[in-house]
Amino acid sequence: MRPPILDPLFAPVSTLPGIGPKIAKLVSGLVGGQPDRDATVSDLLFHIPHNLIDRRHQPGIAYSESGDIVTLDVTIGRHQAPPRNSKAPYKIPAHDETGEISFVFFHPRRDWLEKTFPEGERRIVSGKVEWFNDRPQMVHPDYSLKPEEAAEMPSIEPVYPLTAGLASKTLQKAMRAALERVPNLPEWLNDAHLRQTGWPDFRDALQTLHMPKERQDMEPQSIYMQRLAYDELLASQLALAMVRANMRLLGGTARKPDGALQQSVIDALPFHLTDSQSNAIREINEDLAEPTRMLRLLQGDVGSGKTVVALAALAQVIETGAQGGLMAPTEILARQHYASMTPLCEKAGIRLALMTGKDSQKQRRLLQERLDAGEVDLVVGTHALFQGSVSFKNLGMVVVDEQHRFGVHQRLALSGKGQGVDVLVMTATPIPRTLVLTCFGDMDVSRLTEKPAGRKPIRTVSVSLDRLDEIISRVGAAISEGQKVYWVCPLVEESEKIDLAAVEDRHRVLEHALRQRISLVHGRMGADEKDSAMSAFKNGETKVLVATTVIEVGVDVPDATIIVIEHAERFGLAQLHQLRGRVGRGDKPSSCVLLYKGPLGETAGARLNIMRETNDGFLIAEEDLKLRGGGEILGTRQSGTPGFRIARADEHADLMEVARDDSRLILEMDPELKSERGVALRCLLYLFGRDAAIRLLRAG
Ligand code: ADP
Ligand code: MG
Numbered sequence: 001m002r003p004p005i006l007d008p009l010f011a012p013v014s015t016l017p018g019i020g021p022k023i024a025k026l027v028s029g030l031v032g033g034q035p036d037r038d039a040t041v042s043d044l045l046f047h048i049p050h051n052l053i054d055r056r057h058q059p060g061i062a063y064s065e066s067g068d069i070v071t072l073d074v075t076i077g078r079h080q081a082p083p084r085n086s087k088a089p090y091k092i093p094a095h096d097e098t099g100e101i102s103f104v105f106f107h108p109r110r111d112w113l114e115k116t117f118p119e120g121e122r123r124i125v126s127g128k129v130e131w132f133n134d135r136p137q138m139v140h141p142d143y144s145l146k147p148e149e150a151a152e153m154p155s156i157e158p159v160y161p162l163t164a165g166l167a168s169k170t171l172q173k174a175m176r177a178a179l180e181r182v183p184n185l186p187e188w189l190n191d192a193h194l195r196q197t198g199w200p201d202f203r204d205a206l207q208t209l210h211m212p213k214e215r216q217d218m219e220p221q222s223i224y225m226q227r228l229a230y231d232e233l234l235a236s237q238l239a240l241a242m243v244r245a246n247m248r249l250l251g252g253t254a255r256k257p258d259g260a261l262q263q264s265v266i267d268a269l270p271f272h273l274t275d276s277q278s279n280a281i282r283e284i285n286e287d288l289a290e291p292t293r294m295l296r297l298l299q300g301d302v303g304s305g306k307t308v309v310a311l312a313a314l315a316q317v318i319e320t321g322a323q324g325g326l327m328a329p330t331e332i333l334a335r336q337h338y339a340s341m342t343p344l345c346e347k348a349g350i351r352l353a354l355m356t357g358k359d360s361q362k363q364r365r366l367l368q369e370r371l372d373a374g375e376v377d378l379v380v381g382t383h384a385l386f387q388g389s390v391s392f393k394n395l396g397m398v399v400v401d402e403q404h405r406f407g408v409h410q411r412l413a414l415s416g417k418g419q420g421v422d423v424l425v426m427t428a429t430p431i432p433r434t435l436v437l438t439c440f441g442d443m444d445v446s447r448l449t450e451k452p453a454g455r456k457p458i459r460t461v462s463v464s465l466d467r468l469d470e471i472i473s474r475v476g477a478a479i480s481e482g483q484k485v486y487w488v489c490p491l492v493e494e495s496e497k498i499d500l501a502a503v504e505d506r507h508r509v510l511e512h513a514l515r516q517r518i519s520l521v522h523g524r525m526g527a528d529e530k531d532s533a534m535s536a537f538k539n540g541e542t543k544v545l546v547a548t549t550v551i552e553v554g555v556d557v558p559d560a561t562i563i564v565i566e567h568a569e570r571f572g573l574a575q576l577h578q579l580r581g582r583v584g585r586g587d588k589p590s591s592c593v594l595l596y597k598g599p600l601g602e603t604a605g606a607r608l609n610i611m612r613e614t615n616d617g618f619l620i621a622e623e624d625l626k627l628r629g630g631g632e633i634l635g636t637r638q639s640g641t642p643g644f645r646i647a648r649a650d651e652h653a654d655l656m657e658v659a660r661d662d663s664r665l666i667l668e669m670d671p672e673l674k675s676e677r678g679v680a681l682r683c684l685l686y687l688f689g690r691d692a693a694i695r696l697l698r699a700g
Pocket of ligand 2: 306307
């Protein structure tokens with residue numbers, strides 16, 4: 001049960017002054033309450049201001065800069081009221097010793113204006129100054145107070161992210177009331193840590209962030225932000241560690257076959273494993289031999305050879321008589337895995353099946369019968385695999401490819417289809433360590449750090465679009481030497497038609513300039529059309545493929561050696577890296593031409609530089625994180641780090657590591673959270689919505 005001390009914070013926002021049912025809905029949408037109920041006071045409190053207005057700024061009229069919010073001490077002049085039916089604004093001139101300004105009002109309420117800005121009197125007026133034709137004006141000032149009332153104006157005002165229909169004054173008022181409800185909570189951080197960092201307590205930190213005294217108070221590295229970010233990270237790390245401890249406790253199976261099946265898969269490969277691959281397989285075998293469940297993340301850049309590692313791992317489990325499942329994010333990828341695994345499985349004697357959403361009812365029924373009878377050892381499929389109707393005779397291991405596209409729920413749904421199912425998660429998008437921790441918690445990680453032998457590095461250059469002709473003639477020279485070229489044009493969703501025209505245009509221009517047939521692939525084409533264009537390029541009938549980013553995933557033409565990416569400045573780093581990964585797959589040196597349209601913005605310039613400097617996907621992902629913040633790497637649009645309200649993967653990476661170690665230590669010393677600190681930590685878990693983990697304690 002929730003500790004009663006938290007009750008005031010879990011009351012709905014509609015209990016706050018000024019928040020009726022309608023406003024409560026708006027507020028809930030803004031601060032992220034649950035879909036079926038109003039946001040709580042605590043939800044509101046974690047809605048931290050993103051800016052502040054400093055009304056202490058009093059430069060005088062003449063020295064006020066356009067766009068600044070200033071406070072002026074002025075004498076009000078004669079009102080310039082427009083005729084009654086005119087749409088013209090109502091203007092009130094005023095002056096101080098430095099100059100003159102106009103206060104401007106649309107749809108004026110005249111009697112109110114006469115009272116608030118009485119002619120000839122002194123007023124303290126605050127608002128945003130704008131200069132027009134060398135004259136300053138202030139449209140709808142925020143405050144106009146008598147000099148003796150000036151103290152009523154807050155000198156520093158927080159500015160909150162808002163939503164349409166919600167006035168900032170309403171939110172500020174509710175927030176002040178919410179802050180008063182924050183109780184003195186028991187401290188969940190240990191004394192030494194607090195002394196060492198100089199952090200304030202939770203309530204202090206929260207109060208300061210909502211009522212900052214200085215701009216620095218709100219910066220990610222201020223002690224107030226650090227304190228709250230750490231609290232949030234600790235809650236998340238602690239919950240993940242509890243879930244993990246619980247999964248382990250639920251028991252796995254010690255799988256210690258003699259490894260003959262795994263060996264025969266490896267022997268069937270037409271190449272030698274890289275050291276990274278061998279290491280990963282060894283780490284997995286060790287996990288499997290333990291009586292606890294495996295939870296391991298296999299990270300490897302595009303083309304590093306994760307599939308083989310997965311198959312070897314599955315073979316180890318299959319040899320013990322259990323079944324395996326491999327889940328891919330798309331049907332194309334599922335089919336690709338199925339096709340590449342078929343010959344290996346045949347040689348090793350593993351009975352392989354494919355399951356996708358396109359299967360007929362009859363196919364599905366037959367497959368289900370074989371799964372139930374244990375006549376299938378390994379099934380490769382899409383999310384169709386974890387539908388409720390699918391069952392296994394004895395599921396022992398699940399491999400999930402491209403994990404970040406699946407939610408935790410789906411992963412749990414699949415691993416729930418067997419007893420103590422071991423889980424291996426593979427990701428091709430290199431997720432930086434900091435994000436691994438946020439999203440997966442304390443998972444074990446194996447990394448494939450090297451590419452298979454014989455791969456040549458890719459030379460990357462960036463060239464201005466002004467030099468298009470030069471690039472086209474170089475492409476011409478390359479294809480006359482027998483090379484193959486991808487030419488990628490960007491697709492911006494909002495203007496698909498224009499982009500389509502651009503791709504078709506580029507196709508025409510290149511056919512004309514190079515005097516030969518060129519393949520074209522874009523998203524609007526039918527599957528057959530696409531296939532035939534692709535295969536013409538693959539088998540060499542055409543030497544150039546003009547494409548939109550549809551080629552990003554799943555295309556394999558090993559003898560393509562050049563990729564030109566047009567308008568490279570419009571692509572994100574991760575996408576550029578994925579695209580570049582289409583070349584450099586054979587034994588010939590390859591190159592990547594980033595064709596940009598100048599002038600380049602700062603971020604775009606930085607991206608192209610990083611691309612030129614490195615081929616290392618992990619490094620690129622880390623840089624990407626710095627440039628964009630965590631959210632976008634995982635494909636979510638909101639800014640900030642997914643699942644977090646305060647902590648940010650880019651700014652608080654160091655805190656994440658500390659929180660992880662801290663939570664480990666906590667569970668080692670007090671696995672039931674029963675000590676004094678443990679009880680305080682339960683409060684923390686509730687506060688940040690991580691209390692589901694507490695239920696596991698009770699179950700265990
Ligand atoms: P990814 O890690 O991107 O999923 P894949 O598993 O699809 O990579 O492997 C990419 C290609 O490299 C495949 O054609 C695979 O057969 C090949 N490959 C994997 N391991 C090796 C190796 N050790 N030596 C040579 N080629 C390999
Ligand atoms: Mg793969």
